[in-house]
Amino acid sequence: MLQLAVVVVVLIAVGAVSLAQSASTFDRVEGRRLTALAEQMAWSPLVRSQLDRPAPAEVLAPLVQRTMTETNVSSVTIADARGKILSASNPTLIGTPLPVTGSAVFDARGWSGYLLVDDSRELVAQTPVLGDAPRNHGEHLGTVMIGIASPSLVQSLIGASSYLLVYLGLASALGVVGSWLLARRIKRKTLGMEPHEIAGLAEHREAMLYGIAEGVVALDLQLRITLVNAVGRELLDLPDACVGKSLSELGIGDRLFDVLAGPGADEDEEASVSRSGENPKATDEIVVHHGRVLVMNRMNVIKDGRRLGSVTTLRDRTELARLERELGSFRSTTDLLRAQAHEFSNQLHIISGLIQIGEHDEVVSYIRTLRSHRESLDLEVTNRVRDTAVAALLMAKSSLAAERKVRLRLSERTALERLAPEDSADVATVVGNLVDNAVDAAAVPGATQGTDAAWVEVEMRQDASIVEIVVRDSGPGVAPELAEEVFTRGFTTKAAQGGERGIGLALTQLVCRRRGGEVAVANTADGAVFTARLSVGHRARHVMENIR
Structure with a gap:
């Protein structure tokens, strides 16, 4: 309906323009013709000779009627110099004043325009009649006015163009059909929905x-x-x-x-x-x-x-990953307790069996061996790693690795002092993720190279502002094509073996970069080597403030 309304408005505008052009053409053409007819009658010797006679109407009436009939005009009027009508196509107007606009006619000047003649709006041309006899040469004797009725609306439409109504009809039909087709297409494109x-x-x-x-x-x-x-x-x-x-x-x-x-x-x-x-x-x-x-x-x-x-x-999932890291510490404790419970259960079974068969000396020797092994392990970790959180993490990871037939060992060059709580948490996160991935890689059946036992070695070095963590394993290493994208893609080392994707290494890189460091991976003859560096202490706080 809106499109049809637009079409109708356009057609009305086109019709109005056509009518305006038709009216302008009518005024221009008919105005010139009426002026020429009025001048021709004003120069007629008969009109000039009768204007100063006592009764000119009887002589001028045939001329008026013949001019109106032959030229197809609506009215012909002849008035004297004072504007009194002497002869007219409508006899009832004789003796009445000539309708004028302004003083052009009385000043012996011609004029053309629209006037109300006998209750009808007409386009008229008024021309002065001037004397040419020696006694009245150039004298204003009267006025000749010839008019034609203004065309009606229908006549204007017909006069605008003989085919205007046909054109408007065709345009209306095309507008209706085009609007219907366009509306149908829009409906199809908009799934039949209204605006x-x-x-x-x-x-x-x-x-x-x-x-x-x-x-x-x-x-x-x-x-x-x-x-x-x-x-x-x-x-x-x-x-x-x-x-x-x-x-x-x-x-x-x-x-x-x-x-x-x-x-x-x-x-x-x-x-x-x-x-x-x-x-x-x-x-x-x-x-x-x-x-x-x-x-x-x-x-x-x-x-x-x-x-x-x-x-x-x-x-x-950044915040969720942080919560997962915190939850991971509790999970590590749970796994440690489970692994230790499993280990203690086996040891108790051995002690119970030795007692039952009467080998009491063997029981004492076995218990001393277990105590010596535990004390040496604890002493090795606590002597090299002074930070209690990281040391506890390594002890837990050692038990979990042993359960998976992987030996976790510390490098002789390991030396880590006590850290601030926030530094300790991030270092523990990096160590835990790297060790988990290394144990996963080393525990793969047939993954060990050159030895029968699977192993993971952890090395930590510290200076005034940097902690460097190196984790080596006896696994198959990282595929060369994954070495550059193993962290950005969020793989674990299991990805190299076609395992599932994770975010352990991605979180490790995230922590290192947040602390102004980096993590990298390389392959050696024994397996993969992951090296992570991160700032601690005052430098770490300065780096994190700059990042924020």
Whole structure:
């Protein structure tokens, strides 16, 4: 209906312009013709000779009627110099004053325009009659006025163009058909929704996108951002004017680019989509971006079997990862107690068996051996590691490693003094993650190289402001193609063996970078070597303040 209203308004405007042009043409053409007729009659010797006679009406009446009939005008009027009508096409006007505008006629000047003649609006031309006889040469004898009625609206439309009504009719028909086709196409594109429904849907979408705590990023097939909410911009550090730009233009690369772009629409994916019409099952991906641990879930947008783009949701798990680290310390304690309980149970079984068979001397010797081993282990750890939290962690990891047939040992060059509580927590996090990954790698069946026993060696060195942690293992090492991205992708060492992905190494890198350090991996003849460095003490606080 709105389109039809626009068409009608345009047609009315076109008709009005045509009428205005027709009226202008009528005034110009007819005005010139009437002026010429009036001048011709004013120069007539008959008119000049009768204006000063006592009864000119009888002589001038035939001339007036013949002029009106032959020239197809509406009125012909002849008046004397004082403006009194002497002869007219309407005899009832004789003796009445001539209708004039201004003093042009009485000043012996011609004039043309619209006047009300005999209750009818006419376009008239008034021309003075001047004497040419020697006795009245140049004298104003009277006025000749010839007029034509103003055309009606229908006459103006017909006069505008002989085909104007046909044109307007065709334009109206085309407008109706075009409006119907356009409305039908728009309805199909908007799924049959009315404008107010579309507006409501857009409002609901905005409320949903900006009301949720997760980030949302939508991409088209050219990897241009078509939609992103405020949380998504914050998590990905995108500029405000990022919509419409591609991932490459925004400087997004590496792991983040791979997750957002997805594997692409290969032939197998397109074939599966065309057969089922459904999205393949999406999985969560872990990405470390600018100090944040992000969990991203990407889904393809498919309509009628055709891919339109993708939508990725983002969740910030940085705080959750910190809580997991804190929970990990309690879990380590639980695992330690479980491993020790298992170890003590085996030892008690041995002691009970020796007593039952009467080997009392062997019982005493076995208990002394166990005590000596425990004291030597505790003494080795506490002498080299003065920080109680890290020492306790190593003791717990030693028991857990022994349960998995892996020997955890300290390097002779290990020396770590007592640390501040916040420094101790971060060092323990790095050591725990690196040891866990090393034990996982060394415990893989057949992974040991050159020896029969699997082992993990921990070395910690400290100076005034830096703690360096080196963890070696007897595992297979890290695949060369993963050496650069093992931390950014959030792999554990199990990833090299095709295991599941984790965030242990990613968190290790996050802690090291937050403290102005770094973590790296290298392969040796024995296995993998992870080296982590991080600042402690006053320097660490200065670095963290600069980062903030």
